[in-house]
Amino acid sequence: MTVELYLDYDTVIHRLDARIKLLIFVFSFIGLVLFEHPLWILPVAVLILLQTTLARAWVNVWRIRALLIILTISSVIMWNIFASGETHLFWFFDLESLLYSLARTMLILLMILCGVNLISTTRNEELVLGMIGLGLPYRVGFAISTALRLVPTIAASIYTISQAQRSRGLDLEGGSILERIKKYIPLLIPVFISTIRNTNVFGMALESKGFGAREDRTFYLKLEMRPPDYFVLVFGVILSVLAIILDLRGFGAIPGLTRF
Amino acid sequence: MKEVFKMWSNTRMIILTALTAAIYAAFLIVFKGGIVLVPGITEIRPANVFPPVFGILFGPAGAWGAAIGNLIGDIFGGTMGIGSIFGFFGNFFLGFVPYKMWGAVWGLVSRDDMSQTTNTLKKLVAFEIIALVASATCAIVISWYLDLAGIVPYAFLAITITVNNFAAAVILGPILLSLFYPRIKRWNLLWTDIMNEEDVSKGFAVQLGSTVMTIGALGGLIVGILVAVGMAGQEVYGFSGESGQIAVWAAVLPFLVLIIVASFMLSGQEQFVEDDLD
Numbered sequence: 215m216t217v218e219l220y221l222d223y224d225t226v227i228h229r230l231d232a233r234i235k236l237l238i239f240v241f242s243f244i245g246l247v248l249f250e251h252p253l254w255i256l257p258v259a260v261l262i263l264l265q266t267t268l269a270r271a272w273v274n275v276w277r278i279r280a281l282l283i284i285l286t287i288s289s290v291i292m293w294n295i296f297a298s299g300e301t302h303l304f305w306f307f308d309l310e311s312l313l314y315s316l317a318r319t320m321l322i323l324l325m326i327l328c329g330v331n332l333i334s335t336t337r338n339e340e341l342v343l344g345m346i347g348l349g350l351p352y353r354v355g356f357a358i359s360t361a362l363r364l365v366p367t368i369a370a371s372i373y374t375i376s377q378a379q380r381s382r383g384l385d386l387e388g389g390s391i392l393e394r395i396k397k398y399i400p401l402l403i404p405v406f407i408s409t410i411r412n413t414n415v416f417g418m419a420l421e422s423k424g425f426g427a428r429e430d431r432t433f434y435l436k437l438e439m440r441p442p443d444y445f446v447l448v449f450g451v452i453l454s455v456l457a458i459i460l461d462l463r464g465f466g467a468i469p470g471l472t473r474f
Numbered sequence: 475m476k477e478v479f480k481m482w483s484n485t486r487m488i489i490l491t492a493l494t495a496a497i498y499a500a501f502l503i504v505f506k507g508g509i510v511l512v513p514g515i516t517e518i519r520p521a522n523v524f525p526p527v528f529g530i531l532f533g534p535a536g537a538w539g540a541a542i543g544n545l546i547g548d549i550f551g552g553t554m555g556i557g558s559i560f561g562f563f564g565n566f567f568l569g570f571v572p573y574k575m576w577g578a579v580w581g582l583v584s585r586d587d588m589s590q591t592t593n594t595l596k597k598l599v600a601f602e603i604i605a606l607v608a609s610a611t612c613a614i615v616i617s618w619y620l621d622l623a624g625i626v627p628y629a630f631l632a633i634t635i636t637v638n639n640f641a642a643a644v645i646l647g648p649i650l651l652s653l654f655y656p657r658i659k660r661w662n663l664l665w666t667d668i669m670n671e672e673d674v675s676k677g678f679a680v681q682l683g684s685t686v687m688t689i690g691a692l693g694g695l696i697v698g699i700l701v702a703v704g705m706a707g708q709e710v711y712g713f714s715g716e717s718g719q720i721a722v723w724a725a726v727l728p729f730l731v732l733i734i735v736a737s738f739m740l741s742g743q744e745q746f747v748e749d750d751l752d
Contacts, residue, residue: 278550326549326550328549329550330550356488356492357488357492357542358542360492361491361492362546364492364493365496365546365550368500369500369503372504399646399649402501402523402646402650407654409493409497410657410661410663411657411661413489413490413663414661425485426483
């Protein structure tokens with residue numbers, strides 16, 4: 215099972231400065247979270263889908279399709295329970311709540327896409343440098359980027375161990391919720407132990423390479439802003455400011471919607 | 475609170491932060507597709523057993539790991555949103571409260587045996603109390619903010635998060651702690667083995683700090699729900715009434731202040747005992 219999410223391509227998105235790629239994530243978040251109506255989310259959605267296409271990251275989206283499908287189905291249905299409107303359609307579905315549920319589902323899926331785009335196009339060391347460039351202390355940036363990189367590895371461990379346990383007769387799908395949760399104990403322990411046991415070796419490897427030896431450190435990689443980076447930065451700032459102004463003026467709401 | 479920042483100068487604590495964050499995030503993502511309670515906000519989270527266990531074993535690294543892991547879980551699990559900001563702080567407290575309180579749970583964990591495992595009935599009781607307080611602390615931090623932002627009513631979310639956190643920890647927590655402790659101890663990876671005692675804050679009223687923390691967490695939960703139900707017309711464990719009400723905001727705020735004050739009162743230094751005392 216391949217666990218590395220970084221895709222080694224030379225696309226226009228890959229070539230962007232890591233700081234800009236992190237800021238794209240923030241801009242996308244602002245553009246998505248401010249509006250209730252799916253049509254108002256659509257422009258940002260198009261930009262994010264364009265980014266995924268340009269980055270050739272659909273292969274990674276395909277890898278998490280099962281999660282995306284489950285989240286889509288549950289979100290479209292359940293937000294209708296937590297919201298209501300004036301135009302009744304059928305059962306517990308109102309037009310306004312349906313629009314709201316579509317918007318919330320788009321938010322969920324697009325934020326995942328933003329994360330996938332970021333990880334698919336940015337190497338770990340670039341990500342750390344990007345975080346430092348945005349003001350995060352080096353050690354904190356290192357911890358976050360290492361964790362980000364390890365998640366797929368650990369997820370793969372969960373998969374491997376679950377396959378091994380299944381081959382020994384463990385049925386992870388059967389039984390009540392509590393029974394199913396209990397069945398995950400044979401997965402929790404080996405995953406935890408196999409991950410944590412490498413801490414000392416990992417620490418020695420880092421320190422032998424001078425990690426933490428000096429407060430001020432230099433980097434082999436240099437981040438450099440180029441014209442496309444400035445273009446994306448200015449474009450993102452303008453869009454974000456525009457989104458905030460439109461939100462403050464009351465645009466993007468669903469008339470007649472009552473949340474909870 | 476000194477150790478929360480001092481730990482960043484220790485390589486092994488940084489690695490433990492990354493590893494615990496990755497483990498927590500991986501299990502959160504696995505269960506994202508499980509049973510959704512509020513889409514985009516929360517779901518059944520058996521992985522929530524990890525922060526209290528990580529907190530007790532790895533101290534501040536476990537707390538930071540819980541906070542960062544939750545954020546990563548939000549990004550890749552589709553629950554990234556306004557709530558993620560306070561989700562970060564809420565999950566930080568879910569790992570922070572356990573290690574701060576472990577040695578100060580009204581004598582349940584004695585100085586003669588500070589080992590971070592549930593090898594006696596008293597320590598089992600201590601773990602359950604700590605898990606409940608940490609669960610409620612996490613819940614009121616997140617719910618207070620999301621109610622204020624008008625996203626989810628306090629009376630619904632505070633109970634949901636507390637139950638969700640505590641249900642995972644109440645049974646699985648002691649089992650995992652007793653299974654993990656001997657290995658972590660053997661590998662010298664307990665936070666008390668890695669950090670220096672002088673890098674941990676002294677606190678100024680340790681035993682009283684536990685009481686203040688408990689009042690802050692459980693008081694904030696109960697008073698917040700009563701005010702939300704009485705003045706904001708919300709239903710207990712229901713999705714009705716109005717959120718964003720100043721009454722809920724003002725009623726819970728003093729309890730949040732108590733939690734912050736208790737964080738400075740508590741220490742963690744009492745867990746630094748010589749092995750021959752174990």
